[in-house]
Amino acid sequence: MTDRTPEKKVNPGLKLALELGPVALFFAGYVMLKDRVFSIGGTEYDGFIVVTALFIPLMLVTTGLMWWLSGKLSKMQVATVVLVVLFGGMSVWLNDERFFKMKPTMIYLLFGAVLGFGLLRGQSYLRLVMEEALALRPEGWMILTRRLCAFFFALAVANEAVWRLMSTEAWVNFKTFGLTAALFVFFMTQGGLLARYGTEDEKKE
Incomplete structure (x- = not known):
């Protein structure tokens, strides 16, 4: 895998x-x-x-x-399913819903940390994952990676705030619709970056 x-x-x-x-x-x-x-x-x-x-x-x-x-x-995908099994299993085993509610936080912290580690090394790990889907110049990949890294950390904070301060029903709605919409909006707002740093092949497409 x-x-x-x-x-x-x-x-x-x-x-x-x-x-x-x-x-x-x-x-x-x-x-x-x-x-x-x-x-x-x-x-x-x-x-x-x-x-x-x-x-x-x-x-x-x-x-x-x-x-x-x-x-x-x-x-x-592998990291996501591992964390689902780990934190979901803890919630079921301990009969405590809090562990499963923490799962998105852990996922976004992990993704943000991995991207941040790559940035510290002067590399875009995002490029390794999405290079087939997007054609960007190296500087474009670095900018997009920095933005997505910060965005993942923001989502982790948002998830913590929602599950700790709001009802379970509110958290389920946030997880199902809010997080999905946030990711969609993030990538939709990157049009300027894609236009500026896209390669010639990407611009033609």
Whole structure:
């Protein structure tokens, strides 16, 4: 499961479904079960914990399918599923929803730290991940990497603030819609950078 493995083409619609499907199903499951309490083995679990327990194998299955279909997984995908299993498993095992709520914080801190480490070495690790999707000059990659590094740290802070200060329902909405929208808006606002630092081939496309 390395980035050097040749990637096979995957239908874009299917790829999107595999990437966003688990999050959408988590949200739907939470809406249906949030007010219910389940007694399992003599222990009571609320709907959030039950949905989290279902989300973990779903993420493993969809990530495995993506690997099987494409022949590779990015390091970000691998890190995400590992943290889902780790923090989701801790929430289920300890019957404590706080651990799963911390998971986005850990993911964004990890991504931000990796990009920051690369910047300290004068390298853009983002380029290694997205070079096939974007054609930028080296200085453009460094600027985009700095921006995304800061953005990841900002998302980590935002997630901590939401889950600590707001209700579980508010956090689920933030995780499902807020974080996704924030990432979309971030890349949409990078049009000026892409236009300025894009290579000739990218500009033609």
